[in-house]
Amino acid sequence: MVKVARGLRRCGYSLAALGVLGALLRWDGTAYVPPAKPPPFGGFEEPEDARTGVLWIPGYELRKPYVGPGWRRGPSLTEEAKRRIDPDMPSLEDRVFLVTGATKGHGLETAARLLDAGATVILHGKIEGRLRKWLCLLSDAFETTKIDAVLGDLEESEEVEALAGIIAEKHPKIHGILHNAATIDGKFTGKRRFSWNYKMENTMAVNAIAPFQLTSLLMPQLQAAGNARVMFSMSPTMSGDEHLDDLKCERYWTGLHAYRLSKLCLEMVAKEMHLRYGNAPSLTFHSFDPGSANTKLMRQGSPSATGKKSARNRVNPVDLPSYLPTPRSRKASFWAMVDDEYQRKSGTFVSDTRGKSKAVHDPEARKKIWEEFTELSGAQWPETQSASLPKALAVDA
């Protein structure tokens, strides 16, 4: 019995050795070379740190033969969108929209829907590979010449300026900007970071000052469109009235605090924009809540969200219910861009009904933030209609 067992064991060893040899050598004796990793879907790598500054990527560069309706949405949404268009204003096919942060979450979903509805869309992203991938996939799905992409990081003033310059050069008229890009938690590191030439906390720079500066730089293109709107994707969690004297978050920092403060400041300057330049139906300013959804930002920010907390290697308890809906089930950002209710009047703000901040309704506090942001960004705003205080501001005061 023992001999039989030993024999079997030796046999096992020999077979294992033969297996290893067989795996390393082919029949012809040449060494085994593992096959190259297949290229990622769309053919583009997504290295996180790959940055090449600001770049314009025309959609047609990446076009392939039409491959199918991968990204198409149901016709009912497009029909509903067309019903919400004012017949006296440009049709959806004639409108140009810029969507910031269009390579993920709400932004990507909204860009796809706008394309489906026939509009021209400029996708904005900060990682070249990712931007090219989505540009390529969306160009395939929509078979349209109406899609372009622009690369640029929103955490530095110079890059925002270059970004606006390149967009303005390609599109003299812009009918809508969706300020959707946002970050949290020190660029998802869990540590405070400074950007904007070390003058600002990272989340504050990306979420609040960058949209402020970008809007100021694209004002001529918005005004040239005749009917244009600027929509700010807001969060009802905005807060931090008592920290408005600490925009760099030097006194106090947590990822969530900086995010909430950035949204509060954004709401305040958005309201100022409306009061200074809102002139429906030519140019309107609004903020809206896109709705909770299971996105990278939400997973990082919410303690109750499920999934990996990217870069912190923290995984939430698996027994938490995955209650968050997908961005696809959220349509608020799409309606914000196409519903002409937002063109007929200016100045709907999340803080009017849901925010708890008092500072948003305080003209002095808003003016102070406006001035600080103007100084930090070097933004040059056009003169308001009346050179002194605009009428709307005086009424609000």
Ligand SMILES: NC(=O)c1ccc[n+]([C@@H]2O[C@H](COP(=O)([O-])OP(=O)(O)OC[C@H]3O[C@@H](n4cnc5c(N)ncnc54)[C@H](OP(=O)(O)O)[C@@H]3O)[C@@H](O)[C@H]2O)c1
């Ligand atoms: N999700 C929610 O539950 C929720 C709730 C209320 C409000 N919101 C608001 O909805 C908007 C979209 O959020 P989301 O949940 O869809 O987040 P998301 O999936 O994480 O998308 C954020 C987008 O912003 C881009 N971005 C981040 N940092 C950037 C930078 N420095 N420069 C340029 N682009 C940058 C990201 O680019 P990459 O793809 O390259 O990372 C990404 O495309 C945000 O304004 C957020 O505050 C979301």
